[in-house]
Amino acid sequence: xxxxxxxxxxxxxxxxxxxxxxxxxxLICPQCHLKGTATIQGSDATPARTSDGAIVVSNLTKxxxxxxxxxxxxxxxxxxxxxxxxxxxGAGKTTTIKAMLDLIHADAGTITINGVDVxxxxxxxxxxVGYLPEKVAFYENLTALQNLMFYAEVKHASxxxxxxxxxxxxxxxxxxxRVGKFSKGMVQRLGMARALLxxxxxxxxxxxxxxxxxxxVVLIRDKILEMKKKGTTIFVSSHxxxxxxxxxxxxxxxxxxxxxxxxxxxxxxxxxxxKPLIRVTVDAMSPALEAAVKALPGVxxxxxxxxxxxxxxxxxxxAKIILAISTAGGNIQNIQTKEPTLEEVFxxxxxx
Amino acid sequence: MQSTVIVSIAKKEIMDNIxxxxxxxxxxxxxxxxxxxxxxxxxxxxxxxxxxMTISIMANIVTxxxxxxxxxxGYVAILGEVERGSMNSLLSxxxxxxxxxxxxxxxxxAVLCFTILVGFGAAGLLIAANVSSVDFLEYSLFIGAxxxxxxxxxxxxxxxxxxxxxxxxxxxxxIFIWFLFQMILPIVFLGMLIATVxxxxxxxxxxxxxxxxxxxxxxxxPISIYSSFLTLSLGPVxxxxxxxxxxxxxxxxxxxxxxxxxLWILLFFILAxxxxxxxxx
Numbered sequence: 001x002x003x004x005x006x007x008x009x010x011x012x013x014x015x016x017x018x019x020x021x022x023x024x025x026x027l028i029c030p031q032c033h034l035k036g037t038a039t040i041q042g043s044d045a046t047p048a049r050t051s052d053g054a055i056v057v058s059n060l061t062k063x064x065x066x067x068x069x070x071x072x073x074x075x076x077x078x079x080x081x082x083x084x085x086x087x088x089x090g091a092g093k094t095t096t097i098k099a100m101l102d103l104i105h106a107d108a109g110t111i112t113i114n115g116v117d118v119x120x121x122x123x124x125x126x127x128x129v130g131y132l133p134e135k136v137a138f139y140e141n142l143t144a145l146q147n148l149m150f151y152a153e154v155k156h157a158s159x160x161x162x163x164x165x166x167x168x169x170x171x172x173x174x175x176x177x178r179v180g181k182f183s184k185g186m187v188q189r190l191g192m193a194r195a196l197l198x199x200x201x202x203x204x205x206x207x208x209x210x211x212x213x214x215x216x217v218v219l220i221r222d223k224i225l226e227m228k229k230k231g232t233t234i235f236v237s238s239h240x241x242x243x244x245x246x247x248x249x250x251x252x253x254x255x256x257x258x259x260x261x262x263x264x265x266x267x268x269x270x271x272x273x274x275k276p277l278i279r280v281t282v283d284a285m286s287p288a289l290e291a292a293v294k295a296l297p298g299v300x301x302x303x304x305x306x307x308x309x310x311x312x313x314x315x316x317x318x319a320k321i322i323l324a325i326s327t328a329g330g331n332i333q334n335i336q337t338k339e340p341t342l343e344e345v346f347x348x349x350x351x352x
Numbered sequence: 353m354q355s356t357v358i359v360s361i362a363k364k365e366i367m368d369n370i371x372x373x374x375x376x377x378x379x380x381x382x383x384x385x386x387x388x389x390x391x392x393x394x395x396x397x398x399x400x401x402x403x404x405m406t407i408s409i410m411a412n413i414v415t416x417x418x419x420x421x422x423x424x425x426g427y428v429a430i431l432g433e434v435e436r437g438s439m440n441s442l443l444s445x446x447x448x449x450x451x452x453x454x455x456x457x458x459x460x461x462a463v464l465c466f467t468i469l470v471g472f473g474a475a476g477l478l479i480a481a482n483v484s485s486v487d488f489l490e491y492s493l494f495i496g497a498x499x500x501x502x503x504x505x506x507x508x509x510x511x512x513x514x515x516x517x518x519x520x521x522x523x524x525x526x527i528f529i530w531f532l533f534q535m536i537l538p539i540v541f542l543g544m545l546i547a548t549v550x551x552x553x554x555x556x557x558x559x560x561x562x563x564x565x566x567x568x569x570x571x572x573x574p575i576s577i578y579s580s581f582l583t584l585s586l587g588p589v590x591x592x593x594x595x596x597x598x599x600x601x602x603x604x605x606x607x608x609x610x611x612x613x614x615l616w617i618l619l620f621f622i623l624a625x626x627x628x629x630x631x632x633x
């Protein structure tokens with residue numbers, strides 16, 4: 001029977017768990033008696049072990065009336081990574097996030113945060129989390145500082161930290177202005193400041209760039225990267241795929257309530273057999289040149305438009321293509337490589 | 353339960369209500385009403401009435417106003433945050449749903465009690481300065497009972513704010529509750545009484561002999577309990593029962609009535625906590 005090492009999130013004692021692969025075992029830390037669960041992972045089940053997971057979602061199912069919003073969703077967010085969570089509108093992203101925070105009650109499945117089961121010990125599990133909801137809201141009659149001070153009290157953060165975060169997010173001059181008078185972008189930045197209060201080891205960000213101007217988007221992105229450098233685990237749900245591709249180590253794609261893919265962007269591209277595109281501009285096109293390129297093994301498609309060749313090929317073909325064109329008498333003016341984008345991956349995984 | 357979390361939520365509720373001037377408005381309204389009714393409210397009265405007289409005049413207006421204030425204060429306590437979106441953030445913090453309900457109830461209860469205390473207290477002091485006989489104990493009992501009446505309706509409102517998903521529906525629910533306890537139940541109970549008592553045998557001006565079930569039923573209405581408590585503790589007030597010369601039964605006692613008011617508060621508080629615990633946000 002497989003065994004697994006799990007670290008207690010409270011006292012960091014290592015606990016050995018035994019069970020069948022896929023079985024969720026309830027365990028109590030012998031040191032501090034914290035109760036939690038761990039799912040036994042087989043060597044071929046998933047590359048990440050439960051003990052690696054800052055967030056472990058196992059077989060989550062949630063339905064509203066007769067509509068199944070999330071069906072058997074499982075994924076692991078590893079410690080210290082930025083994990084992108086993608087899906088079309090209504091795919092089940094926000095439902096999953098809400099279940100992760102115990103805002104909704106799952107019909108089936110388990111979710112652990114730092115090894116603590118959210119449905120059993122929600123209060124303990126949420127100690128590790130800073131959350132930016134999709135719809136950021138504050139107490140509108142209170143100022144930015146008064147709002148943050150309220151959350152700081154619960155998160156045991158200081159007034160100095162509140163003031164520092166308000167200033168870092170460009171809200172230092174709001175003073176006695178009530179949050180009800182803030183613009184959407186200001187509220188979003190204050191929401192990010194709230195999520196960071198108390199320096200939580202895990203951040204759950206639902207559409208962090210929503211309602212922000214380009215400067216705000218950069219500010220939030222930089223802050224996310226800064227937090228990653230500090231070792232924070234970051235779970236991001238976003239529609240801005242270019243941004244996700246830029247910052248995320250791995251992504252999961254959910255479609256119609258089902259996790260359809262999870263891996264790095266490169267890994268997903270490779271699974272889909274998506275190829276890079278090499279665009280070569282030559283001074284003059286000739287049939288010999290076209291034939292030379294098409295004859296290369298690893299070249300899958302060649303499209304010609306004037307003096308430009310768009311070549312879909314395997315990853316390591318760039319040098320061979322340049323050589324073939326030169327040998328065929330082509331004089332290369334410009335060459336560009338376009339790797340498969342997350343957008344292509346997303347479209348392929350979420351197409352009807 | 354963690355007291356620091358509860359205190360934080362309660363403080364936030366108080367601060368929120370201070371910032372929207374709610375406390376000040378209602379306190380001033382209570383004070384002005386008390387002074388106006390004390391000075392002008394009694395037929396044939398000359399100027400200031402003493403506190404006892406003021407209480408009997410005020411009791412009726414209190415039974416109208418305080419439930420409304422309790423309901424208005426609480427009907428969006430949970431729902432408002434869910435609708436606005438701030439409940440997501442609140443629940444993402446390291447706190448339980450029970451702590452949130454307790455914190456909100458205590459915070460709003462503090463606001464309600466403070467407004468009643470300041471409004472009636474300030475007016476009471478002003479009246480006391482202008483009249484010769486002053487019974488502060490009676491007046492304190494009146495203020496205390498009024499607070500309890502308000503808390504019953506606050507608890508109801510918080511419960512309804514966990515039941516409904518739209519502000520407009522919750523408001524409709526609160527208005528219905530007010531009508532139910534203010535108008536519908538007393539009329540229904542009286543109707544039942546009239547249907548079962550031989551009215552022709554009642555001598556004008558004398559008390560009606562009322563069956564025990566009627567008094568049992570009236571305990572289902574916190575407004576009737578409040579009126580009965582004031583009548584029992586401070587002398588007759590112009591409630592529907594006393595105006596129709598319905599005597600209170602011997603088994604009614606101040607302790608029993610206060611106890612039942614406490615049960616009313618607890619009942620809706622527990623229902624609110626139970627309902628919120630199961631709610632998907």
